[in-house]
Amino acid sequence: MQPWLPLFCLFLCWPSGAKAQDESELPFMEYLDPGRLVTLKWGFDESKGNITFTLSINTTGWVSFGFSPNGGMRGSDIVIGGVGPSGPYFTDRHATGNSLPTVDKEQSYTLLSLKEADGQTTMSFRRSIQSCDNEDFNITPEPIKLIYAYGITDDIKYHSTRRGTKEVNLLKYMPESTLPGTSYINFTMDNIEPLIDNVDHVHHILLYGCPPFVTEDYVGPCFSGNIGDHCFRVTAAWGVGAGAFELPENAGIPIGGENSEKFYRLEIHYNNPAKIEGRTDSSGLRMYYTAQLRPHNVGVLTTGVMIKDKISYKIPPNIKQFQAYGMCNTSLFSNLINSSVPDLQAFAVLLHTHLAGRRVRAGLFRNGEQVDFLGFDENYNFEIQQMMNLGKLKTIKPGDDIVVECTYNTMNRTTFTEMGLSTTDEMCLAFILYYPAIDINSCWSHPDTTGLNVTTLLDNNDLIEYENSLKDASQIQVVNNVNSQYALNHKGVMRNIGETPTYSCRNGNAPPSSNNRAARTPSMSWLVILAGRALLLLLLK
The missing domain is CATH 2.60.40.1210 (Cellobiose dehydrogenase, cytochrome domain)
Structure with missing residues (x-):
């Protein structure tokens, strides 16, 4: 882990808007x-x-x-x-x-x-x-x-x-930019190298901020009882196929400072199914910083299906389509925050599953009714994980619900798939970038699976009943803050996500038509490496 004393603000800036009317015909x-x-x-x-x-x-x-x-x-x-x-x-x-x-x-x-x-x-x-x-x-x-x-x-x-x-993004293109006069710090496994050394083995990289009681560094396997297991405030990340993502010009991710994190945990997940011996790796993230602070602090909210040992959430094998759901009720935030909870302005999202994922959607609900999507990927591809700019701010108000729906295909599997950390396990997550940042790390759920422990293969009728039972069960919601404190609700109710928006075509003066492939809205994915390089900028105070 890396100790940190001065206050920084992490950001990647984008221009106010890419325009087609540039001097060049092909700008x-x-x-x-x-x-x-x-x-x-x-x-x-x-x-x-x-x-x-x-x-x-x-x-x-x-x-x-x-x-x-x-x-x-x-x-x-x-x-x-x-x-x-x-x-x-x-x-x-x-x-x-x-x-x-x-x-x-x-x-x-x-x-x-x-x-x-x-x-x-x-x-x-x-x-x-x-x-x-x-x-x-x-x-x-x-x-x-x-x-x-x-x-x-x-x-x-x-x-x-x-x-x-x-x-x-052809119509809202955001070129990679580097501010003049910036410096950078590298975080790698051996003292930060900004390259992905082994793209065939590195599954993903996460940089977490640690709570104040973490005061010692360590190196070792993840989730093995070390003090760093308490570090879960996502600061930066890289996923397979990720490119550079740039934050709004009025916002940045704060890092360090007297009343903020002093230690950070760099976590790298490797995938070595062939069990090749003798491989070494020095992958990591490069962090740029500058003294020009931005008006808004950016936070990252983890939502979806909670990943934890001893939670029984099994995806059956040999199924063309199986849906899983996770939720976040933001009314729980006030249990962990002393001040009033502000409206959160979401501007980007990463939707994440593993190899069996085929579609991911995140819906925003207010007073029990869906008011918007916070992101959707109708053709999810594990090998292309890129953070998506939402195109406009989407307001998450106190009391709103966020529902994450993931669709899986397990036709090539013969055994049940668990929700877990392994590449061959599954996840169902949405990482939402928003401002102003609040002291909440995650807000996710898992169904109460008491009496739903499935161990045998299901026929079609049993499969539908099992899928519906997971969705209709009481959802156990868990919210964690930056100090590793949590709030629980055992009676969460899963909402139904509506139809995905489609785009109509128009040829000349012809009326709009929906009979085309526009409905296959392209993908949305994750944060900060382009051609193996993490491009993150920090604001120094």
Whole structure:
């Protein structure tokens, strides 16, 4: 653990709003691969309803770019082009599986230019932001999983390792920024190295603030009875596939200070199912700090299904769809806070499950009725976990309920899956970023499973009854504060989350239509590493 004395404020700033009316027609740019061989530039015109892309890849073969519901081929909207012996070629396609994408009946993309020079192929094209073509993927103001692939010849065939995925919010793009004059401190397992050394073994990284009574450091396994097991105030995190996330320009995460945390716990979860011996790791987070304090302190609220030993919450095997629920009743906050509880302004969320997760939704309820979503991912992908900007502030008032719903697929499993810490266990969590920060770490629940201990495989009728029993059971709610104190409610009632919002298409003057793939709203995920680097900035007071 790391002792900390001065007061800092942790932040990543975003610009007040990315605009399509920049001087350049294509003001935005991202490298889609770690080696910076694949470059995407884009710009959009909301009044005309179109978006323009330029894709450049270091190859003289075919190139492709697309939008994917989950980061894979199936269900993707793809364009493929190149410059062959007979000249340029370009087609709008869609993928039904891990095979050559099928040419669309309607070619909805317009090729603007396609050239090959100096070992690089550059393809510029335009399309509607929201298309009414059933075979196209609508672009929404959420992070979208972009995919690419390319070949070394113009023979369009299997790409092998020449492919990749990156999650980008095209319409609300927030470029990574570093303030001039900032310094940084590294936190790693051996004295903070800002790289993910072993992406195949590192499952996730968490940096927790510790309560005041933690005054000694230690190094050892997590949750083994050490004093650091009391450190649960999330300060920063990294999850598989995470990119950089930037906080609002008026807010930052406070760290340290006379009346705040002095020690921090760096927790790294590893996944080594093949039990490979002799591997070492120095992964961690890099923390930037500056003396310019922000007006609002940011907090991170952990919600969803409580993870704790001896809680029986089993997900049956060989099931295509099974739903689990966790909840938070914010009225319990006042039991642990001396002052009045303010309205909380949520601005970002990370939705988190493990390998069996397929969909995650977080609903906000007031007076028993759902008033909003705090986030949803209809095509959850464990390998792409990125914190999502909500696009606007969403107010959580005292007494509101937060419900987290997770949908799992266990068709490839033969035994029950437990809720737990292992990669092969499951979780159902939403990490909500908000301000002003209050002294609450977590607010989560688990059903009272007395009499529901299932040990045998279930038929379809029993499965439905079991799933409903978990949801309808009394929900045991637990709220923890920064001093490791807790409040309990044994009679929580689970609310029903409504239908996920969809986006309607519009072609020219045609009336809106919902018969398209826009409803496959893209993913939302977790905090702070881009290409293996944690980019966090701290405000020094």
